[in-house]
Amino acid sequence: MSKHCPVVLTIAGSDSSAGAGIQADIKTCGAMGVFACSVVTAVTAQSPGSVRGIYPMPASLVMDQIEAAISAFPVAVVKLGMLGNLATAEAVADFLQRSNLPAVIDPVLKASAGANLCADSAGIDSVVAFYREHLVPLATLITPNLQEASLLLGAPLANSHLSYEQQAKELQMLGCSAALLKGGHSLDQRLCTDYLAYRDDDSGECCVQAFSAARLQTPHGHGTGCTLASAIAAGLAQGLTLRQAVAAAKNYLQNTLMNAERLALVPNNGPLHH
Numbered sequence: 489m490s491k492h493c494p495v496v497l498t499i500a501g502s503d504s505s506a507g508a509g510i511q512a513d514i515k516t517c518g519a520m521g522v523f524a525c526s527v528v529t530a531v532t533a534q535s536p537g538s539v540r541g542i543y544p545m546p547a548s549l550v551m552d553q554i555e556a557a558i559s560a561f562p563v564a565v566v567k568l569g570m571l572g573n574l575a576t577a578e579a580v581a582d583f584l585q586r587s588n589l590p591a592v593i594d595p596v597l598k599a600s601a602g603a604n605l606c607a608d609s610a611g612i613d614s615v616v617a618f619y620r621e622h623l624v625p626l627a628t629l630i631t632p633n634l635q636e637a638s639l640l641l642g643a644p645l646a647n648s649h650l651s652y653e654q655q656a657k658e659l660q661m662l663g664c665s666a667a668l669l670k671g672g673h674s675l676d677q678r679l680c681t682d683y684l685a686y687r688d689d690d691s692g693e694c695c696v697q698a699f700s701a702a703r704l705q706t707p708h709g710h711g712t713g714c715t716l717a718s719a720i721a722a723g724l725a726q727g728l729t730l731r732q733a734v735a736a737a738k739n740y741l742q743n744t745l746m747n748a749e750r751l752a753l754v755p756n757n758g759p760l761h762h
């Protein structure tokens with residue numbers, strides 16, 4: 489692989505509507521000049537606004553794909569999206585621990601359409617507990633939306649009227665290097681603000697930086713979370729600092745949202761366009 493084309497390994501679910509999931513990851517990395525190796529954890533059947541079916545891959549097949557990619561490509565950064573079930577989450581956590589690679593973890597638990605994307609007979613609480621105890625501490629960055637943040641923080645904290653800045657700090661204190669709390673689902677009609685909590689290199693203090701963009705009123709935003717996390721992973725693979733990568737990713741996402749509005753491929757819940 490050329491020195492000039494860094495590699496991201498994305499481990500995520502397939503979205504047949506191609507706005508979110510591994511399709512979003514590959515498009516994003518490609519558009520940003522980064523090569524994406526792609527490990528499929530689950531196949532989903534989706535049309536705009538609805539998830540019709542979810543078919544998780546066996547964890548052993550997920551691991552085979554990871555080993556195949558890692559044995560041949562100089563992977564710089566790993567990006568996790570939908571994992572599909574607990575067995576795969578466990579196998580992936582074990583891989584991250586062994587490889588010690590930087591990891592951007594999007595804790596994908598539910599689709600905007602409501603479907604549970606980490607369905608497991610053990611129940612959502614076990615999946616959330618596994619993320620909190622085993623995956624989050626391995627992350628360079630986690631990128632929860634507001635709903636995922638309240639699942640990770642637990643109801644008492646999420647309902648305690650903590651500011652978004654404080655919630656971002658609480659998320660970082662779960663043990664990851666940094667946490668980006670995404671404000672896309674906030675009630676602010678003017679701005680979409682994400683809060684990055686990270687440890688300052690010199691003081692060791694937990695700092696928070698806000699990243700704002702004008703809120704675009706569009707019915708087409710399917711795949712925003714996957715696209716933002718992939719764009720950050722791509723920026724990190726290219727050698728940007730975390731804060732530079734978040735700023736560049738936010739900028740990239742804004743453009744894909746504007747393109748989606750122009751494309752208007754379907755009446756509602758259309759895919760981002762790269």
Ligand code: PLP
Pocket residue numbers: 500501502503508509510532569570596598599600601605709710711712713714
């Ligand atoms: N489908 C897959 C495979 C995903 O990975 C995700 C999000 O990460 C979604 C759907 C959810 O996308 P949205 O929340 O935009 O519906």
